Amino acid sequence: MPKGRVIKAQNSFFYVQAGQKIISCKLRGKFRKRMPVYPGDEVEFGFLPDGSGVVENVLERRNLLRRPAVANVDQVVLTFAAAQPELHPLLLNRFLVLAESSSIPGIVICVNKMDLCPNTREDVLALYESIGYPVLRTSTRDRTGLDDVCRILEGRTTVFAGPSGVGKSSLLNRIDPSLSLGTGDVSEKIKRGRHTTRIAQLLPCEGGYIVDTPGFSAMEFQELEETDLAGYFREFVPYFGECRFSPCTHSHEPQCRVKSAVDAGEISRERYDAYLGILAEIRNRKKGYG
Numbered sequence: 049m050p051k052g053r054v055i056k057a058q059n060s061f062f063y064v065q066a067g068q069k070i071i072s073c074k075l076r077g078k079f080r081k082r083m084p085v086y087p088g089d090e091v092e093f094g095f096l097p098d099g100s101g102v103v104e105n106v107l108e109r110r111n112l113l114r115r116p117a118v119a120n121v122d123q124v125v126l127t128f129a130a131a132q133p134e135l136h137p138l139l140l141n142r143f144l145v146l147a148e149s150s151s152i153p154g155i156v157i158c159v160n161k162m163d164l165c166p167n168t169r170e171d172v173l174a175l176y177e178s179i180g181y182p183v184l185r186t187s188t189r190d191r192t193g194l195d196d197v198c199r200i201l202e203g204r205t206t207v208f209a210g211p212s213g214v215g216k217s218s219l220l221n222r223i224d225p226s227l228s229l230g231t232g233d234v235s236e237k238i239k240r241g242r243h244t245t246r247i248a249q250l251l252p253c254e255g256g257y258i259v260d261t262p263g264f265s266a267m268e269f270q271e272l273e274e275t276d277l278a279g280y281f282r283e284f285v286p287y288f289g290e291c292r293f294s295p296c297t298h299s300h301e302p303q304c305r306v307k308s309a310v311d312a313g314e315i316s317r318e319r320y321d322a323y324l325g326i327l328a329e330i331r332n333r334k335k336g337y338g
């Protein structure tokens with residue numbers, strides 16, 4: 049059976065890229081109920097007597113980004129702006145948790161609009177680099193860093209996520225003008241409101257695929273478990289197992305090694321506070337307040 053990759057799902061059609069061809073497929077009825085199909089899924093498909101395509105099977109997913117739903121993502125580029133809108137570390141931390149909890153193998157931070165504020169928040173960026181996240185600094189205005197972005201795209205499926213107005217679409221248009229993604233200034237976006245629906249689709253770029261996503265800043269951590277959260281803060285992980293209690297939520301427990309690392313300045317207090325904030329959200333949700 050031929051195999052392909054779903055590059056777009058729209059109006060119950062699934063557009064499957066197989067070699068150079070794109071086949072629009074429906075789903076088999078029985079199969080539709082059993083399992084959802086997302087952009088990025090690798091599928092087996094067949095043809096009906098009338099020549100139209102039909103998805104017969106979804107191959108095992110390596111991972112699934114929840115928002116927007118995209119399967120088999122190699123990396124996510126968390127895009128922020130040096131200014132307009134200002135970079136908020138708390139929001140960055142939340143995006144990082146979102147990406148880490150989706151088992152995406154590559155997580156890269158990109159700070160765009162460096163032309164507006166060349167020395168911005170270098171202290172903040174240094175923290176994330178020390179944790180192990182590559183940080184790219186870009187500007188679509190003066191083309192700073194665009195080669196660095198191109199380089200990491202090669203042959204991979206990359207999702208660009210981040211708040212609205214940071215320049216995700218602008219950046220991708222700069223890299224490949226044929227993408228012709230819609231862009232707009234920040235005040236216009238506010239006027240247009242939240243209802244500009246855009247679907248996630250995989251677009252060929254640099255021998256791989258990119259997915260431009262609509263910006264968002266509010267996120268809920270519905271699926272997260274209290275005990276998993278600390279694992280999404282990479283720099284906490286080396287201390288696991290050295291706490292007095294097991295499991296340890298690294299919040300109220302005595303003789304917690306993560307907490308002592310915060311006190312010793314080995315873990316950033318800001319990151320630890322972000323952790324506690326999200327932990328509290330998860331707990332409140334469980335109690336039914338969330």
Ligand SMILES: Nc1nc2c(ncn2[C@@H]2O[C@H](COP(=O)(O)OP(=O)(O)OP(=O)(O)O)[C@@H](O)[C@H]2O)c(=O)[nH]1
Pocket residue numbers: 160161162163164186187188189190210211212213214215216217218219230231232233234237261262263264
């Ligand atoms: N000064 C400056 N402005 C930029 C840069 N990149 C993008 N912009 C501007 O920022 C605004 C928003 O850009 P978009 O590309 O639409 O932002 P986006 O992240 O795709 O926003 P959403 O699609 O709403 O999530 C536009 O007015 C761009 O011209 C940059 O490097 N420097």
Ligand SMILES: [Mg+2]
Pocket residue numbers: 216217218230231260261262263
């Ligand atoms: Mg955009």
Ligand SMILES: [Zn+2]
Pocket residue numbers: 291292296297298299301303304305306307
């Ligand atoms: Zn602990």
